[in-house]
Every structure is written in C-alpha cells, then in structure tokens.
Amino acid sequence: MHQTFDAALGINLLHANQAEADHNRAHFDEWGISCLNVMSSPGAGKTVLLERTLAALSNQLKIAVIEGDMTTDLDAQRLRQYGVPVIAINTGRSCHLDAKMVAGGIHRLEQEYNPADFELVLVENVGNLVCPAEFEVGEHAKVALLSITEGEDKPLKYPVMFQEADCLLVTKMDLAPHLDIDVQRIVANVRQMNPDCTIIPVSAKTGAGLDSWFEWLRSQIHYTQSLQKQL
C-alpha cells in the first residue's frame, strides 16, 4: 500500500546553475576581476568585436577570454593571436555556456595563471539569442550584440535576451547604407523592455563606435573595483 505525499519546493528551476554562477562571481570578486558575458545570435560579430577589443586594450588591461564554442576551436585560435589567455570550452551540443562549464574555465585560469593579475574576463557565449539569456555564468554584466542585418524586430521576438542586457552593441553599422533598416527602431524596440540598457552602434570593420564601447568596458571595471573596495 502506498501513500502520496507532497513536498513544497518553491525553488527556481535553475537553482543549481544559479548557485554555481554565484560561486563563480565570488571568485571573480575575490580576484578583482570584472566578468562580462557576451551574447548574440550566430554571426552577429562577437568574435570580431573581441578581436578589436583585445587589439585596442590588451596592453592597457589584463584580459582573459573564456570562449564557448559548440564543436570547434576556431574562435579561440583567432583570439590567441592577441597574446591573451584564451580558454576554450567546447560546449558539445549544448547551445549555451552554463555556470558549471565556466567554472571549469575559471579553474584552468587558476591553474595556469595567477588570476589576481587579471582585471577583465570576457566570456564569449555560444551564438544563440534564446538560452544564454536564462543561464547566468557568474558575470557582472551582460553584453548583447545585434547586427543590423538581423532586422529591427529581433528584440521583440527574443525579448528575454534584450531585457537582460546591460549593454547592447548594434553591430555591422557599416552595412547600414545598403540595407532598409531603421536603427532608431531597433533602439525603440529595446527601450520598450529595457529603458536602462546602454546602446552603442558599432562597426568592427570601420572602427566606428568602438571608442564608446571601450569606455563602457572601462566603466564596468571601475565599478567592480569600487564594489570590491567596499567588501
């Protein structure tokens, strides 16, 4: 004979991931590292943005990259040319990085380098506008990219990503003259659900807007460092 019982849990479905993400963030805080989670659909220009960023900033800031890629090492190879540690995480068939995978990356950073030497860890997530928005990895801020070739309606269709973003880079602006795209409309669509997001139009090809992006990046580092001093 059986009896049925109820256990009220009331816990978040992503509880396990969240706990691991908080753990990662505690490590970053301890080492004085700002961590940014860089997300977009495939082909929006995450890797080239990181290339430009490393080229411009790697001699001023101590940067490491954690690179999520489904099956290949190609993006990591591109980024290693800039002389910074690039820890490649093969996510296999998983379409996003989760906190546990990033914990593995942090562990390697700890083994191979002195993590306290670093100021910034850039996490390049798997190209996907859906799941990465739900799986925190321990970042201090989320950066989303949307290329203008993707269309104005993407923030409306993938609202969670754009609602979660602290900074949105509207990429491939150099293509604007060739497209029927209204960038103001992209901005308005994002503003409907995220009025506080910093929105920066950029072109990795021409370099337009990149200085604003670097400025935002530096502001994140100072913000994390001032928080750390309060600890």
Next chain:
Amino acid sequence: MLLGRKCRDAIYRVSTELPPISHSSMHETDMTKALIITVRDWWENQPEKPKISHVHLTVGQFTCVEPASLQFAFEVQTCNTFLEGAKLVIQETQLIAFCHRCQQEYRPEIGIQYACPDCNSPMEDIRSGRELKIDRLEYETSEERVIGNR
C-alpha cells in the same frame, strides 16, 4: 534492463548522448537537465529516496521555455533515472507588467508590444511571467516505511 515501451521509443528517438533530432529543441534539453539536477539534489537529501510521481512546475510566458518541448525532453531524459515514469505538470503564467505611471497592470503582447498600451512607458516592472519554478513534488512511499519512520 527492461524498459517500458514508451521509454524505449523515446530513447530510440533521442538518446541523451546524441543531439536531439526532433521535437525537443536544445535549450529545453538543457533546461530539463537543470530541472533534473535540482530535483535530484532534493531527492538525495531524503533519507528514504521516495518514488516521485509528479513534478509540478510554474513556467512563465516570458521565459525561454516552451512547455511542450519541456514535456518531451523530460520524458526522454528521465528514462532510466530515479525520475522514470514521473509526470511533469506545467502551470503556465501569463506575462503581466505594472505601469508605474498609470498605476495599473497590463498584459504586454509578446512579440508585438511590451510598452504600456496607454502611456507607452517601457515595461520595467514584471509582476508575472518570469517564473521558472519547481513548485512541489508528489511522491509515494510504502506504508511500512511511513510507520517505520514514526
């Protein structure tokens, strides 16, 4: 090991070791993995390792989770685990936002408009629709065990 037909079919369609072929998109597979890990954490802390019959979830409309895909992924991924045969019961919640300027709730139209329909203020205060919550578990235990426990 003998498997139920449903379970065998599910494994035939989608092994957890292989990329999902149909129905279940990848993010629901990962979401289900997260769900199973969370429930397993609870289950492993129970002295009696009870048989879980139902897992009750609340899934908001404003999340990246599609309930039908989640059902399918759950059925597949719980095969041969402590959750085999458990039913997933999903309660969906609507997206409801609160407009501070108008001092009222409204229902944003997902995919179309999120700002307040009356004053166009951005959607800042989400009151419902972001839930991804395991509400409760139903489990069975044999009477002897229960008596033994007392």
